[in-house]
Amino acid sequence: MVEKKKTRIKIRNEEKILEAALKLFSAFGFHGTTMEKIAELADMSQPNLHNYFKTKADLYEAVLNDILTLWVDPLGNLDVEGDPETELRQYIFKKIEMARKYPEASRIFAGEMLQGAPILMHHLKGQVRMKVKAFATVIESWARQGKIRPVDPVHLVFMIWASTQHYADFMPQIRAVMDVARLNKADYDAAAESICSIIVNGLKP
Amino acid sequence: MVEKKKTRIKIRNEEKILEAALKLFSAFGFHGTTMEKIAELADMSQPNLHNYFKTKADLYEAVLNDILTLWVDPLGNLDVEGDPETELRQYIFKKIEMARKYPEASRIFAGEMLQGAPILMHHLKGQVRMKVKAFATVIESWARQGKIRPVDPVHLVFMIWASTQHYADFMPQIRAVMDVARLNKADYDAAAESICSIIVNGLKP
DNA sequence: CCTACCGATCGGTAGG
DNA sequence: CCTACCGATCGGTAGG
Secondary structure, three states, X not given: OOHHHHHHHHHHHHHHHHHHHHHHHHHHOOOOOOHHHHHHHOOOOHHHHHHHOOOHHHHHHHHHHHHHHHHHHHHOOOOOOOOHHHHHHHXXXXXXXXXXXXXXXXXXXXXXXXXXXXXXXXXXXHHHHHHHHHHHHHHHHHXXXXXXXXXXXXXXXXXXXXXXXXXXXXXXXXXXXXOOOOOOHHHHHHXXXXXXXXXXXXXXX | OOHHHHHHHXXXXXXXXXXXXXXXXXXXXXXXXXXXXXXXXXXXXXXXXXXXXXXXXXXXXXXXXXXXXXXXXXXXXXXXXXXXXXXXXXXXXXXXXXHHHXXXXXXXXXXXXXXXXXXXXXXXXXXXXXXXXXXHHHHHHHHHOOOOOOOOHHHHHHHHHHHHHHHHHOHHHHHHHHOOOOOOHHHHHHHHHHHHHHHHHHHOO
């Protein structure tokens, strides 16, 4: 059997396809992306893609699943024992950093939302809701202890997610308004700092 | 000439087409929407659409232009003479109300952003930047007068836009997390109230 | 993994 | 404003 060699190439190719697909799907959406373009970017023939992913829809789902772990998981959680200011700052900076490092992932999720999240709905009701519940528990505990002002934790988490992901999803508007060709790390940090200062101060008792 | 009668029907049909196109483009994107489907929803034959809009791209642009006035304009502005809390509350509630009443408009803009805003870029560098400049002037004036804490006005306005539009653009996630089939007016108001309280308190000197 | 190719869909036009 | 239809594109398969 020469399976070993084949398998290594297969794995490499699968990665190349997923990478190319992520870039194109995030930039042009599902219907705006052709298998031909993905094949081109992955440096393969178009029919060959179907040896790795049966259909275009399968490939799209694979891309979504691929980034789901990367997107939802490493977010971590607030430590109820920690100081609200420190914990929230950490959380917000982590989110901004993800918008900076993985803008395609952010955009593909946003695109899914805009279209009603047909594929992601299942995860939204599972993983994502759990994340929010955990977040809410900590916020409510802090409020009870008088460490922060009482606030609806669900709207708070939406506010944080929206404000941070905005820097990936609405990039063209941000570049146009700020009049820069590209945002550098300092710009993202300044954004995170602004968001932090408003939210942290906004939650002071 | 029977032009008068014809014109009236033509105007009515054009409206029907634009309405149908807005719904479908916002739900499925440009490439995910077919002229056939638009025709169906507008209750006309597909070839007849081309009598009103030469190409699909033209129709799409017409939809964008149509909502641009509705979206950017009536936002109004902050009154520098006014009380920061009152003014910001009004602004945020107006934005949430727009997300509630015109979610399709919000989503079509978001979709455009995700794809790099090829058509909207011109307006982003014009109208939208002007709006931000005007907003920034008021914020900075308030900060100088000591009415609010100094804060980067650009990041502040992005924060407000992102947080409010989120309730239109990320509807599926919001419904899944809140575990409701539909958000009613009270839900939107509660969201606006949460956003307001954090931002207004966050800006207190 | 490639060449060749099919069937379906879609935007747009002709012609009345 | 309709019927009929064309040309191009695209996802996917056959067969080797």
